[in-house]
Each structure stands twice: as structure tokens, then as C-alpha cells.
Amino acid sequence: MRKINIAIIGLGNIGSYLYKYLNKNKKILSKKNNCVPNITYVSAKTKNKKRQIKISKKKWLKNYMHATTNKNIDLIVELIGGSEGAAKKLVFSALKNKKHVVTANKALIAKYGDQLAKIAEKNKVNLEFEASVCGGVPIIRSLKEGLIANKISKIYGIFNGTSNYILSSMDKLNKDFKEVLTDAQQLGYAETNPSADLNGNDVSAKLKILTSLCFNSFLNNNIHVEGILNIDKIDIDNANKLGYKIKLLGFAELINKKIYQRVHPTLIKKSSYVASIDGVLNAVIVNGNPVGQSVIQGEGAGPAATTSALISDISSILRGNTKFPFSISNSERKKLSFAKISDRFFSAYFRFEVLDKQGVLSNITNIFSKNKVSIKRLIQNPNKNKGSSSIVIITHNSKNSYLDKILKTINKKKYILKESKLIRIHDN
């Protein structure tokens, strides 16, 4: 039987899990792919670190960069992480030296994916990155193969398990952001430094990759990104009262030949599918023609789910299923225009914490009216500490730039006690 020699570079939780899994399931994977996945080398930053796996000396590569030129390696699995430094050096060099590459590195692909894809195509090797987006959800393979027939108009969903865990726990356990974050860190659902998960950057990288795959476009940094750091328990409670849940969603959509990419907390109807996804799960919704709407849901992260994705990429290479990294040849990828969301229309949720003073409500509604934003619903509630009120406004569909301007204008007013909130609503 044919075989493919594999080097795994990076032996953290994921690398170690993959190493064990590949060895344990070598036989069945060989049978399914008619080709043996043969680990010839591994490498990592520290050789003598305590790991759950035992590696024979013969397999240890002192200098990880030697993997890119070693003749006993056909495929390099990069599990170092980060868009620069060692990971970047390794993957560029591997592809230049005609090694197939499988990676879980979304930061690297979101930043250098176009350049890397060009080299892979030129050298007729695979560059696969299923594990970089939503772990166990086979969304990349589905876009490139299962849904290949479709013209996609929109992709959106929950792409970050940590944020989703925090938002749904705040809702269900009636706890505030900080408490839930501490729980999440103890449970291993949030990292010690959780900023990329919470500020939207993690979703941003994943969305950029999905956008390119959906629209046959190049990677593009025109993307609106907000995280969940500003979501208060009271916003979640208000959303509930109004029939919504708050979710951190990523959206990429093609409207009048322009692509909009955006990541932000979103009010979404309780009865919708997305609203029902709780905990660390990820879910991706794709609107395509002719298929209609497809949904894929699963574990978004962790060594087990990520290994499932890595093995699907490795198997694809074992079977010789050569594909363009971004579905289509570099020369055929389109230079579509990407638009800022300022011209896009949304209905929105506002929350203002104000001094209880005559004229405040009229001033606020006046600012809305001047900015051509019509109010669908307004709820004013007195706060416990006397002398202040909370005003919640739901708007009709309005231009994003006007919504932003209202927020800025009102935030400057003296009657504002705390930074005001603007959360967009997803209505369909």
C-alpha cells in the first residue's frame, strides 16, 4: 500500500492528541484511504517537557525547520500557532519545498492564506486548514466539496465557543460577566488570556477565511469587529424580555455585488435556531443556491474535535484529493469589493443610563428623529438608586452610520451616567 510520511510540528494538547490518535487508528485510516498515514518525525519547542505521549528518539527532529527539506516527509502538520514567527517560517518553507501542509492556524491563514495558497498551487501540493475554523464542524470541506454547486449569498453563525459559553451562562445562571469568565477559565473553556476570544478577533480570522471560500474572493481586512466585553447582564435580561437572545455572531454576505464582513454581539429571536445553541458549541448557517439553507453544528474547539478536523485533511491528502486551498485557482479568485457596514441597514437595540431629569427623554427621541431613525419600541425603567433611569430603545431598520452617530451624540450628553449601548438585531 502507498504511504505518506508525516511530520507533526508542535506538541501541545492538540499535537499530542493527534499523535496518539493517528498511531492508534493507523490501520483503519489506511484502509479507508488506501494509503498509510506514517508519522516519521515530530518536533516541538522543548524536547523534554512532560507530555502524555512517548516519542522514540529516532522520531525527534532537533530543528523543526529541517522538516521542510527532509526527504522522509511528505506532509507537515503545523500546530505551533500564531500568524508570525516559527509557524509562518515553517509553512512558507514547507510549501516552497513541495510538502503538503495541514494546519489548525487560523491567524496564519487569515493573514497569509493568499500568498500560501499561491505557492501551494504552483507546487501542486495541498494546503488544508479545516481545523482552523470551528474545530469539529466540517464547514470548510462542506463549502469546498459538499456544497460545491452552490452560489452562496450569506454565511453566518456562532464561531467562538468561549464567547458563546459566557453569554449563555450569564443568561442561564443569572451571573455577571466576570463571574462567568472565572468559571469558564476554571473549566478550561477560556484561556488565561482570553482577549482574542472575547474581543472578536478569533471570530474575525475565521470569518475572513470563510468569506474567501464562499465568494471565491481574496482574503480581505475590511471587517467590522466588536467582541462581547461590553455586554452587561442587564442587556441579556432586556433581550429576554423583548423576545431575543444575545449571541456573538459573525456574518459575511454578498449584497449588490459588495461583500460585508462583520462580527458583533447580536440580538436574535429566541425562537431561531441560532438562539438555541448554548455552551461551547459552534454553528454555521449557509444560504446557497440551489441548496437553500444549510446548517452545520458541532464542537468548536478542544483537542478531540480539532483532531477530527486534522485527520479529515490528512485523509484527503492520503487519497490524493488535490484541491485548490481556496476552492479555486489563484488566477480565478475574484477581486470583489468589500464595503464598510456604515451604509448597511439594521434595526438596533439601544440602552441609555440617564439622570432622571425633565427633558431627557424628549432630547433623546429628538436626536433619533433628527438622524432619521424611527423608534419601534421604547421602555423607560427607573433604577434602584433613585434619580436615574434606564431607557431601552428598539429601532426600525436604519442606516448603520446614523445609528452610530446617535450613540456618539447621546454619549456626550451630561445626563448620561454610563457609556450607552448599541447592539444590532438580526431579524431573519
Add this chain to the structure above:
Amino acid sequence: MRKINIAIIGLGNIGSYLYKYLNKNKKILSKKNNCVPNITYVSAKTKNKKRQIKISKKKWLKNYMHATTNKNIDLIVELIGGSEGAAKKLVFSALKNKKHVVTANKALIAKYGDQLAKIAEKNKVNLEFEASVCGGVPIIRSLKEGLIANKISKIYGIFNGTSNYILSSMDKLNKDFKEVLTDAQQLGYAETNPSADLNGNDVSAKLKILTSLCFNSFLNNNIHVEGILNIDKIDIDNANKLGYKIKLLGFAELINKKIYQRVHPTLIKKSSYVASIDGVLNAVIVNGNPVGQSVIQGEGAGPAATTSALISDISSILRGNTKFPFSISNSERKKLSFAKISDRFFSAYFRFEVLDKQGVLSNITNIFSKNKVSIKRLIQNPNKNKGSSSIVIITHNSKNSYLDKILKTINKKKYILKESKLIRIHDN
């Protein structure tokens, strides 16, 4: 650029849609797959039937069977339907003559898939049938590729859009079975002869195919099949009151090295994901290791969704992604034992329509007790027509054979006014 010559045999709704779609999207599909999908011939039962497509005389094949020997055909798309007759003859002969085959024919694959796969493997051609199971839901490709790493313990879901449309409409529109079926037929969601959809046979064929793919086993006819013909509006109302929805589900699961295949109406918690799937949608849930639980949802039928699936199969062949039809070589497929559900445990919903007579309730509960089935909940309601009552019983987890025996025993009693109901409950 390389090209693959294609013959489409069968030009009903799906065949016509595929023909149009392939022609219209030839360019983009060629680019994505680095190979041209070139329709050289078509054939159908009646040449001069009124169709939405125009076909040049040169492409018309008088005798569809000539496709299997024509040198200008590499790939045959079989859209005739049915497990016997023309479809069977065509597909067997095509594979024997080393043509790739793409089919949407679940009946054929569920019946002759093992034999066909053996021929395809021997002749090194592809036999692809994504479109045979759940139309636009790329479940087969996901099992064979995206989730290839996984040991699957269970697959279940909603595999028949017609039944799901009828059950969810009975619930939402407060109509009875017959009314809803008439609506469904007018809307094109149910066929003039809807029996295969309603008696569970359609789900049975799909489930057999999925079982083989999940467990690397041969197709097996040991399957328990019930349809939705016996579901009354009152059962749906009762389920609602108890916190459940009724869905027609298919299940395949591996328990203690035995496989259980079953198709039956099922009470499932309202809060569960499956309960929220309404209308003609299909949804598949896969429990795998290491991936955890994955869910794929989409349009289950219709020319558009089916074309999406057919094109994914055709594209796979264009890219030369040769695979075993059932994931693994014929010689490696396992002869697993399939068990009847009689020994499996379920909690269950019973409904008895009884004469209001002293001793009836005690007789019924006595029969449960004698058969070692303990009662979790019992509700007795008098009916509008005096002298009769409806007794609903929810049991604890009990052996299926005992549940069946109780049903049979009680059905023979003189106090029973109508055939009693037994619907299994899915608790996790």
C-alpha cells in the same frame, strides 16, 4: 483542461434541473475541479414529452442502455428511480463497463448497494449516492470525508420531509392527518401516492445506507419500521401537554457490538434540537469519537437541493477523488450482528381508549405490572361522548418486548374501543 463526459439518464424534475444547472455552471465547476463536466448524452423514457429544457437531437440517446457501452461517456447519472427494472439494469451494466455512476436512487442503493460497490471497487470507478439520502444535506460526504476520523456510536434524525411536514403542520395548524396530507399534496410536499413517505419505507432505505457508512458494515434488512399513519391529532396534543413533540425519526446505534436500526414516530423533548425542526427540513445528528456530537440540517428533497448533492458527487469524480462507495474496501467491511429491538429498553407513551367501567384502570395497571413495566405517569380523561375515557400512560425505561406484549394484551380486551397506541420516547 481534462474533461469528463457525462450522460444523464432520466429527465424528470430532477434530471431536467440538473441538466440546466450543469450547463449554466459549466465554467465555474470546471475551474473549481480543474476538469470540465461535459454532458454528451441524455436519455429518458419518452423523447417528446414536454420539458422545460431543450435538448439537441445529437445528444439524445435512443436506447438508454447504450450509455453503458458508449465510448464518449465516462460518467452516468442515473435518475430513473426504483430498485428494480431500468435503473437496476443501467447501474449494474454501467459499473461493469467501467463507467462512474452518480445516483439519487435510495431504493436501489439500499437493496443492491453491496453488490454494486463490489463491482465499482473491482473496476476502480466511483459509485456516488449523496443525493439518495437527505437531498441537500451533505451527510454522506461528511461521514466519508469530513468526519472520517470518527468512531460513530449513533446516528439519528429526521430523514423524511413529507412526514415531518405533516406532523409539524398537524401540531401548528391544529388540523388532523387527512387535512394536512391534502394540503401537503397540493403544495407538492407529498406525492399523489405518498405511502413510501408515510409508512417509513423511505426513511428505512436511507437509514440502511447511513448505517453501513457509519459502522463499516454491510447493508442489513434487520430494521424495525413504523410510519406515521397511526398518529392522531390527540397524540400530538397529549405529547405537547407532557412537554414533547412527535417526530418520525430514524436511529442506528451500536450497543454492545450489536447494531439496532429502527424507524418510528418518537416523542422527543420540546427543548431538544430535533423537536425544533419543522416543515420539510431534514436533520441528521451524529455521535462520534473524537468529534463529539455533530448536526447537519438542510433541505431534504426537491430538484434544487438534490441537484446540489448530485453536483457534489460529480465534482468529486471530476477531481479524481476515488473512494470506496461505502468508505472502505468490500473485503474490509464488517459482518456485524444486527439485533431486533425487542431486547432494547425504551420509555414509552401509551394511549388507550376505554369504556368507562369499574375495574378497567386496575386491569390495565395490573397488566403493566405483570409485564414488569413500571408507570411513571398516568392521565385519565373522560371523552366528550359519555361512557368512554382516554388513558395516557408514560412508562419508565422498559424492555421493548414487554411494551409490545402489553399493547397486544390490552388490545384484546373488551373494554378497548379503538386500537391502542404505543409511541417510544427518546430521552437524551
